[in-house]
Amino acid sequence: MEPLHRTFVFDTTxxxxxxxxxxxxxxxxxxxxxxxxxxxxxxxxxxxxxPERAAMLAEVLEAAGVPFRPxxxxxxxxxx
Numbered sequence: 001m002e003p004l005h006r007t008f009v010f011d012t013t014x015x016x017x018x019x020x021x022x023x024x025x026x027x028x029x030x031x032x033x034x035x036x037x038x039x040x041x042x043x044x045x046x047x048x049x050x051p052e053r054a055a056m057l058a059e060v061l062e063a064a065g066v067p068f069r070p071x072x073x074x075x076x077x078x079x080x
Contacts, residue, residue: 006054007071008061009035011042019047019066026060028053039071046071 010016016032023030028049035046049057054070061068 003051005031005048006051006057007033007036007039008047008049008057008068009039009041009043009071010045010066010068012067013043013045015067016043016045016047018064019061019068022060022064022066023047023049023057026056028057028060030057036071041071 008019010019020030020032030047030049033046033048035041035044039046047057058068058070
């Protein structure tokens with residue numbers, strides 16, 4: 001079953017908020033949510049986006065230099 005969203009986690013609150021700003025400027029729909037405790041992210045915030053927009057979100061974050069990682073770690077940024 002396809003997940004309802006893809007999760008992106010961050011090591012700092014600054015990176016999470018920067019990612020939200022970059023995503024909104026690129027018109028990628030995101031929502032700020034609590035980071036999953038199991039992700040062991042350095043920040044309590046995460047972004048979620050629809051699976052079909054995950055690759056675009058990863059691309060704009062990488063282009064802007066925002067450090068992030070998809071969670072769970074074995075989840076690709078691109079939808080399957």
